Every structure is written in C-alpha cells, then in structure tokens.
C-alpha cells in the first residue's frame with residue numbers, strides 16, 4: 001500500500017494534485033467559483049452539448065415521474081426495480097441505434113466495466129484503441145482477457161495485431177466513435193470490415209456522439225451507416241442527452257445474455273424513474289428536433305472560424321470537442337488560469353487523463369453558449385494564445 005501522506009505531498013509538489021472546486025451553476029452555460037465575487041464564467045467544460053439538461057420537456061417529464069413514483073427505484077431491475085419507463089426507454093434507444101434491443105446501466109462507467117467483463121475472459125483477446133476511456137480499460141482489466149492496444153485510430157497497426165494475435169478464442173474490438181479528449185472520430189466503416197474479416201465482436205462507445213451526430217441523433221454509427229455491423233452500441237445519457245445513466249443497444253440475444261451476466265447491471269439499483277423519464281424525453285427530442293443538432297454544429301463552426309481568423313493554425317478537428325495541445329501540464333494550467341481572468345472556464349486536461357507531454361485545454365461547445373459568447377471567447381483566447 002502507498003503511504004497516503006507521502007503520496008499526497010508528492011502530487012502537491014509536482015503540481016498534479018487534484019481537488020474539487022466549488023462551482024455555482026447559474027444556468028445558460030454560466031458558472032461562478034463558489035465564494036468568488038468575480039463575474040460569471042462561460043462554461044467550456046460541460047458535455048451538455050445540446051443544452052437539454054435545462055430543456056422544459058426533460059424537466060416536465062422528470063417532475064411528472066418524480067411526483068408519480070417518488071425519488072428512487074428502490075431495488076435492482078431484476079428485483080422490484082423494473083418500471084415501465086425503463087422498458088420504454090430501452091425500446092426508444094434500440095430504435096435510435098438501429099438495434100433489436102437495449103439495456104440500461106447506472107452510468108457509462110458501470111456499463112463499460114460490466115459489458116466487457118461479461119463477454120470476455122482469460123482465453124479471449126481485446127483489441128483496444130490506446131486512447132479509449134478509463135472505464136473501457138477497467139472493463140478489460142476486470143475481464144482478465146489478453147489485451148492488444150493499437151495506436152490511436154491506426155488501422156494498419158490494428159490489422160497487424162489482428163493478424164498476429166487473433167488466436168482461437170473470442171475477440172472484441174472496442175473503440176470510441178468520438179474521442180472524449182481529442183474530439184476526433186474512429187474510422188467505423190473500416191473497423192466493421194476488419195471485425196468481419198477477423199471474426200470479432202465490435203463495441204463502439206458513443207458517449208460523445210449520440211444526439212450530436214446522425215440524421216436522427218443516432219450517433220456516428222448512424223452517420224456512417226454501420227448500425228448493422230456494430231455488435232454493441234454503448235453510450236451515456238449524461239452528456240448530449242442532458243440526463244444521467246447509460247445504455248447498450250445490441251441483438252436481443254446479446255441483451256438477454258447481459259441481463260444475466262453483466263454484474264454492474266445485476267447487482268446495482270435501477271436508475272430512478274424520474275431520471276429514466278428525462279432520458280426518454282431526451283431521446284424523443286433528439287429524434288424529432290434535428291434543429292438542436294444543426295444549431296450546435298453551426299456554433300461549433302463559428303467558434304472554429306473565429307479561432308482560425310484569430311491566427312490559430314492547429315487542427316481543430318471534426319467535432320464539438322476542440323483540444324488545444326500545449327504540452328507541459330504547467331503550461332496548460334497557466335493558460336486555463338489566464339482564461340479564467342478573461343471570463344472563460346476551460347479545463348486543463350493533464351496526464352494521466354491524457355498521455356504524458358500532451359496536456360491541453362479542452363473546449364467543449366454547448367448550445368448554452370450563444371454566437372456572441374463564442375465570438376468573444378475566441379477573441380479572448382486568440383489574444384493570449386501562443387501561435
């Protein structure tokens with residue numbers, strides 16, 4: 001065991017100690033450090049991309065369910081915690097994702113850990129993108145399967161590993177569709193071809209894509225037209241869907257299996273009905289109102305255009321997540337601090353969340369931020385950014 005006091009002092013000394021900051025949420029994408037007298041800051045750290053967490057339809061659905069069912073589900077789904085709203089939500093998600101069925105989880109973290117550990121074991125191998133989310137890594141570790149990590153989005157490297165290590169056991173390829181810290185996208189069509197050629201399961205984490213991409217908000221899987229080639233389409237309700245919890249959509253048989261075998265599903269209390277009701281309202285909204293998505297994308301385009309005109313030449317990527325790599329942690333921290341004095345709340349993302357030497361500012365664009373906000377923020381950033 002580590003000596004806790006020493007460990008904390010060492011992190012403090014190297015400037016990597018993390019601590020919670022109190023934040024007052026003022027609505028409409030504004031936050032203020034608790035106790036500070038300063039002006040409100042524009043929040044560039046939220047993943048509430050479509051601003052659905054403040055949408056009247058979600059609030060109405062949640063409060064109706066809250067008054068009808070109370071605050072908690074009271075038990076796991078396999079006990080007495082299964083409410084009609086859970087099943088309605090699963091049907092809606094299955095339709096959104098072009099799959100036969102779906103299953104809810106308490107969180108995306110729990111979903112990834114539970115799904116991967118249920119499917120894979122000692123005789124199997126998991127091919128995982130190096131930049132995959134921590135919850136995917138933890139699922140792989142819990143599964144006890146062999147691990148083949150391929151360089152980020154590198155199909156040649158993946159093919160090489162498939163050819164040399166595929167073996168006779170089960171095999172899973174797992175990727176994110178939009179990468180949470182880089183904002184770039186997985187080559188889904190090519191991955192489907194590879195998974196067919198090497199007879200693997202393909203799991204796609206759509207945490208940052210569902211609601212944001214696809215004609216009906218079905219994510220990159222819909223955008224790329226590969227729903228039929230994806231075995232497990234996982235995602236969360238806590239980001240663009242403005243709620244909380246997570247899901248996986250798959251074949252009926254796969255879902256029946258996970259109901260029995262995914263331990264983070266079996267041994268965990270069902271999502272509160274009011275939370276599921278908010279998620280259901282969100283799924284309906286993203287299908288019915290493509291304007292929400294279009295508005296987000298046009299604001300993302302505006303922000304990127306302002307940065308380019310302001311002289312920032314870095315690749316700003318294809319999505320609503322815009323990383324600005326700065327290298328050293330201290331540099332990213334100093335930049336975040338400076339932007340705070342300019343009225344912008346932008347997280348500095350540092351190792352171990354991202355690889356050593358790639359500390360960055362991560363701008364997450366949401367519909368909370370209007371065009372005027374975004375143009376002003378881009379100007380402030382350009383004024384203090386190294387070219």
Ligand SMILES: *Cc1c(COP(=O)(O)O)cnc(C)c1O
Pocket residue numbers: 107108109110112133135176180205207208236237238245246
């Ligand atoms: C946020 C995130 C998760 C975890 O989802 P939660 O619902 O927040 O637990 C999983 N995968 C990716 C890629 C994420 O960005």
